[in-house]
Amino acid sequence: MEAPTPAAGAVEPAVHVRGLVKRYGEVTAVDGIDLDVHKGETFGFLGPNGAGKSTTISILCTLARPSEGSARVAGHDVVTERDEVRRHIGLVFQDTTLDQYLTAERNLRFHAELYGVPRDLLDDRLRKVLEMVGLWERRGSKVQNFSGGMKRRLEIARGLLHSPRVLFLDEPTVGLDPQTRLSIWGYIDELRQTEDITIFLTTHYMDEAENCDRIAIMDAGRVIALDTPAGLKASLGTDTVRLRTPDDAVAAEDLRDRFQLDPTVGSEGITVGVPDGEGFVPTVVTGLRVPVTSISVSRPTLDDVFLSYTGRTIRDAEQAPGMTNPFAQTRR
Numbered sequence: 001m002e003a004p005t006p007a008a009g010a011v012e013p014a015v016h017v018r019g020l021v022k023r024y025g026e027v028t029a030v031d032g033i034d035l036d037v038h039k040g041e042t043f044g045f046l047g048p049n050g051a052g053k054s055t056t057i058s059i060l061c062t063l064a065r066p067s068e069g070s071a072r073v074a075g076h077d078v079v080t081e082r083d084e085v086r087r088h089i090g091l092v093f094q095d096t097t098l099d100q101y102l103t104a105e106r107n108l109r110f111h112a113e114l115y116g117v118p119r120d121l122l123d124d125r126l127r128k129v130l131e132m133v134g135l136w137e138r139r140g141s142k143v144q145n146f147s148g149g150m151k152r153r154l155e156i157a158r159g160l161l162h163s164p165r166v167l168f169l170d171e172p173t174v175g176l177d178p179q180t181r182l183s184i185w186g187y188i189d190e191l192r193q194t195e196d197i198t199i200f201l202t203t204h205y206m207d208e209a210e211n212c213d214r215i216a217i218m219d220a221g222r223v224i225a226l227d228t229p230a231g232l233k234a235s236l237g238t239d240t241v242r243l244r245t246p247d248d249a250v251a252a253e254d255l256r257d258r259f260q261l262d263p264t265v266g267s268e269g270i271t272v273g274v275p276d277g278e279g280f281v282p283t284v285v286t287g288l289r290v291p292v293t294s295i296s297v298s299r300p301t302l303d304d305v306f307l308s309y310t311g312r313t314i315r316d317a318e319q320a321p322g323m324t325n326p327f328a329q330t331r332r
């Protein structure tokens with residue numbers, strides 16, 4: 001089915017998705033997604049491994065066909081106008097697709113040919129993208145001699161070479177050390193300022209999601225929350241108290257029965273949302289049948305948002321996909 005075109009006069013979003021479903025045999029990787037990404041936005045898809053982020057990106061990039069529903073990218077339908085979509089997007093995937101035996105520059109020139117970048121523009125553009133990622137001086141080196149971070153930077157440069165309107169980054173910093181992750185984000189920030197581009201990225205790092213204008217939190221093929229990072233955190237309206245005890249089951253029971261709260265028990269102890277965290281601490285340490293061995297109060301994080309919507313931390317969700325926690329708050 002072709003995606004309905006937005007109403008005449010409306011500004012077409014950079015990405016427009018309705019009722020998107022992708023099944024692989026018995027597995028429903030994407031289970032009915034609706035979303036619009038505005039032009040110029042940095043939009044993040046956050047979720048544990050197996051949530052369906054890569055599958056969604058593959059569909060948006062025309063590398064996989066939807067089982068149901070529709071999507072338009074840069075104004076074109078991903079099924080019926082594949083070539084148009086491909087011309088207007090840049091891709092940086094988890095697995096490198098650079099040719100290790102070619103130099104950085106040859107890799108980029110090869111890509112430029114595939115995309116038909118006009119010859120008279122190519123030299124300037126090549127220099128611009130290589131300078132942006134700090135690899136201009138290394139353009140003559142073979143990719144096999146590059147570090148993981150340099151390869152990822154080169155892939156970002158390659159993804160930008162043909163001036164795409166939407167750049168898709170699938171886990172752009174996965175497997176990189178913290179310093180390199182930071183520098184990749186430096187380049188992404190610069191991109192937002194210097195190129196007229198929409199960035200759509202996936203991550204399972206909470207701190208990276210914080211850098212996005214808006215994020216969709218994904219779990220088990222569905223978008224469970226979508227807003228600005230600040231909006232998502234504010235929607236919880238509570239502080240988060242984390243505590244450890246020798247018997248979390250007893251402590252959780254007391255929190256429910258004595259304090260009328262809704263705790264979650266996970267691998268990292270008990271987490272509970274309360275309106276006034278600091279005021280709650282002295283009451284709870286004397287109010288349980290078991291001693292409290294450690295306690296901390298924090299403003300909500302995106303992990304708390306995920307926990308609140310699913311009843312699991314992202315880390316627990318990665319360890320046990322598909323498991324649900326009976327203490328999950330039902331929040332829609």
Ligand SMILES: Nc1ncnc2c1ncn2[C@@H]1O[C@H](COP(=O)(O)OP(=O)(O)OP(=O)(O)O)[C@@H](O)[C@H]1O
Nearest residue numbers: 024027028029047048049050051052053054055056
């Ligand atoms: N080609 C495929 N064939 C069969 N099942 C698949 C295929 N691709 C993905 N899946 C399944 O679909 C689900 C979603 O996977 P997907 O890779 O989209 O998740 P993800 O959120 O991107 O996770 P990750 O962060 O690990 O990449 C998983 O259960 C996965 O095993």
